[in-house]
Amino acid sequence: MNREDFPMLKDDIIYFDNGATTLKPYQVKEAIIEYYDHYTANAHRGDYAISAKVDNIYEGTRHKIKELINANEDSEIVFTSGSTQSMNYIIFGFFAHKLQKDDEVLITVSEHASNILPWFVIAKQIGIKVKYIELDENYNVTIENVKKAITPKTKVISLAHITNVIGDIRPIKEISELAHQKNIYMVVDAAQSIAHKKIDVTDWNIDFLVASAHKMYGPTGIGFLYGKFNLLEETIPQNYGGGMNAMFTKEGYYELREVPTRFEAGTPNIEGVIGFNAAIEYINNIGISKIEKYEHELKTYLVEELKKLDFVEIYNPNTIGTTVAFNLKGVFAQDTAIYLDKYHICVRAGSHCAKILSDALKINNTCRISLSFYNNKEEIDLLINVLKNSKNIWKEIL
Amino acid sequence: MDQNIRRTIILDNYEHPFNRGIPQSNDYIKHNSNNVSCIDNLDLYIKIKDNIIEDIKFEGEACVISISSTSIMIQNLIGKSIPEALDIIKNYQNMINEEPYNEEKLKDAIVYNDIYKQPSRKKCATLSINGIEEVLKEYLKKEEPKN
Numbered sequence: 173m174n175r176e177d178f179p180m181l182k183d184d185i186i187y188f189d190n191g192a193t194t195l196k197p198y199q200v201k202e203a204i205i206e207y208y209d210h211y212t213a214n215a216h217r218g219d220y221a222i223s224a225k226v227d228n229i230y231e232g233t234r235h236k237i238k239e240l241i242n243a244n245e246d247s248e249i250v251f252t253s254g255s256t257q258s259m260n261y262i263i264f265g266f267f268a269h270k271l272q273k274d275d276e277v278l279i280t281v282s283e284h285a286s287n288i289l290p291w292f293v294i295a296k297q298i299g300i301k302v303k304y305i306e307l308d309e310n311y312n313v314t315i316e317n318v319k320k321a322i323t324p325k326t327k328v329i330s331l332a333h334i335t336n337v338i339g340d341i342r343p344i345k346e347i348s349e350l351a352h353q354k355n356i357y358m359v360v361d362a363a364q365s366i367a368h369k370k371i372d373v374t375d376w377n378i379d380f381l382v383a384s385a386h387k388m389y390g391p392t393g394i395g396f397l398y399g400k401f402n403l404l405e406e407t408i409p410q411n412y413g414g415g416m417n418a419m420f421t422k423e424g425y426y427e428l429r430e431v432p433t434r435f436e437a438g439t440p441n442i443e444g445v446i447g448f449n450a451a452i453e454y455i456n457n458i459g460i461s462k463i464e465k466y467e468h469e470l471k472t473y474l475v476e477e478l479k480k481l482d483f484v485e486i487y488n489p490n491t492i493g494t495t496v497a498f499n500l501k502g503v504f505a506q507d508t509a510i511y512l513d514k515y516h517i518c519v520r521a522g523s524h525c526a527k528i529l530s531d532a533l534k535i536n537n538t539c540r541i542s543l544s545f546y547n548n549k550e551e552i553d554l555l556i557n558v559l560k561n562s563k564n565i566w567k568e569i570l
Numbered sequence: 571m572d573q574n575i576r577r578t579i580i581l582d583n584y585e586h587p588f589n590r591g592i593p594q595s596n597d598y599i600k601h602n603s604n605n606v607s608c609i610d611n612l613d614l615y616i617k618i619k620d621n622i623i624e625d626i627k628f629e630g631e632a633c634v635i636s637i638s639s640t641s642i643m644i645q646n647l648i649g650k651s652i653p654e655a656l657d658i659i660k661n662y663q664n665m666i667n668e669e670p671y672n673e674e675k676l677k678d679a680i681v682y683n684d685i686y687k688q689p690s691r692k693k694c695a696t697l698s699i700n701g702i703e704e705v706l707k708e709y710l711k712k713e714e715p716k717n
């Protein structure tokens with residue numbers, strides 16, 4: 173649906189790599205151009221009308237995000253460059269100070285690198301332990317396995333809501349309930365889910381949550397961090413400079429501004445925020461539940477059609493998200509992707525930055541299709557046809 | 571070059587690669603070549619004696635271009651002295667980068683003389699060859715002071 177809003181789709185491509193980044197509707201671009209053409213000004217300097225307009229949209233976007241994830245207050249939303257920076261921010265700005273030697277952090281092998289490497293770094297620095305929740309035979313996280321992994325030393329559970337390789341959906345609300353019974357912080361990486369499913373940080377009692385605008389039809393280089401207000405108050409700013417200080421003296425005395433402004437040092441990514449604003453508005457106009465329903469139907473159709481091809485191996489036929497990981501039997505994933513590219517079908521080949529998952533999957537590389545609401549059955553039919561002709565793969569790519 | 575012949579040579583070396591496997595003896599230098607875009611991943615094993623490349627083996631997971639080019643190039647390099655091997659490698663890299671090169675030195679490896687048309691595959695075609703070059707240059711550096 174809504175294909176007419178996406179200029180890229182007019183270029184005769186089939187874009188199946190929405191997990192990497194989504195295409196942008198023209199409304200996002202136009203909002204950004206409007207800013208540069210008609211009210212270019214810095215934020216928080218508002219002594220004149222166009223600067224006040226920037227402030228309004230900037231803070232209005234914060235409010236839209238608050239509404240989207242049902243946070244309590246706008247001030248619980250911090251703008252960052254994206255999920256990766258948000259994750260680093262809380263791990264180095266909060267957990268590095270809060271955790272002690274031998275405290276345990278629970279993740280899984282299918283987390284994104286940005287939810288693994290920062291933990292490794294503080295493990296080295298302060299001696300915390302990174303432990304893994306075991307996945308079941310469908311690579312899912314079950315509440316039983318979370319229970320099994322928790323010890324008296326567990327202080328944090330940090331999970332993707334939806335993973336980027338397998339696309340499985342975690343029962344975040346149940347896990348979070350369990351975590352809070354045991355005084356464990358719950359961190360959620362919503363990068364892959366926020367454009368596809370309703371998120372409710374209040375109902376789910378989430379402590380921190382991260383996401384990126386570019387995976388939700390917005391621009392690159394902008395995203396946010398959500399934190400419960402009292403936890404953000406305890407978070408140490410990672411950047412110091414303009415915009416985040418209340419005052420300072422030449423003797424070295426300084427006072428910082430309030431949360432969240434104290435975390436947004438320097439001139440922010442204003443065009444990014446303005447594009448993000450348009451993207452959220454776009455999603456809201458369609459409605460997230462409508463998106464979810466349509467994408468689920470499409471994914472079910474894709475899996476059914478792929479299953480009819482006996483030379484295709486599907487690694488996650490039973491997961492619910494919008495992602496399908498597969499290989500053509502006997503063909504290296506990258507060669508398949510290059511073959512599909514000849515037909516302007518964009519799929520991702522690789523280990524998808526979840527390098528340690530390969531041990532669990534027992535294969536290193538897969539082709540990944542991740543769908544969006546602008547994909548349709550005709551595109552899937554075309555893909556299936558091209559795959560049916562893949563006997564010719566070497567003729568086509570060599 | 572005829573496209574059918576090109577394809578046959580590449581596929582032969584992909585489906586039945588030369589010297590794929592991990593050597594049993596421990597007199598090989600091991601080197602891992604992987605592509606930062608996190609997909610091709612090959613281990614190379616190189617045995618050098620008296621400045622002559624006695625053997626090269628490889629193992630790992632990679633695409634048709636990486637595997638076949640490794641198979642073809644190690645056949646060109648085994649038995650050569652290090653300077654000869656470096657010269658062959660240089661000619662190969664020149665071909666990939668559309669610079670002047672000597673076809674005769676490359677033998678079957680000339681099947682990649684049109685790979686420049688697919689820039690994303692240049693990395694695949696040079697993955698293991700660059701790794702071998704690195705090992706040979708390291709080896710020379712270590713050996714030189716003794717001579």
Ligand SMILES: Cc1ncc(COP(=O)(O)O)c(C=O)c1O
Binds near residue numbers: 191192253255335361
């Ligand atoms: C699950 C998950 N987490 C985090 C990220 C990182 O997002 P970004 O690169 O926008 O910081 C990604 C991006 O691929 C992701 O899929």
